[in-house]
Amino acid sequence: CTYCVTTFTTDMANRDADVRVRMFAHGLGIPEDPATGSANGALGAYLVKYGVFTEAVNGTITIQSEQGIEMGRPSQIQIEVTGNAKNITLVRVGGSVVPLIKGTMSW
Secondary structure, three states, X not given: OOOOEEEEEOOOOOOOOOEEEEEEEHHHOEEEEOOOHHHHHHHHHHHHHOOOOOOOEOOEEEEEEEEXXXXXXXXXXXXXXXXXXXXXXXXXXXXXXXXXXXXXXXX
C-alpha cells in the first residue's frame, strides 16, 4: 500500500511486548489503525531480516507487538517468522483486539 506509513519502536508500554507499532493510512481514509495484521507481518519479516530479532525456537522467531495504545484501543499481535535473516520462508500473524462493532451479514 503506497498510502500507508508504519512506525515502530522497541520502547514499549507493556513488558510482554517486543515492539510497539503505529500504522497510518490517511490516503485510504484511515487516520490510524489499532491492529494491522499486514503491517505487523511485514514488520516482523523486516525485523528478522535486519537482525533486530534472532532468537528462534524450532526455526521460528516469535515477536509480540503492541498497537492501538495511543487510540485507547490496545491490541496485542503475535508475529511468527520462520527462517532467518537470509531465508524467511513463512510469516504468520495473530492476536487479540478490542472489538469496535459486531454484526452479521446475510444475503
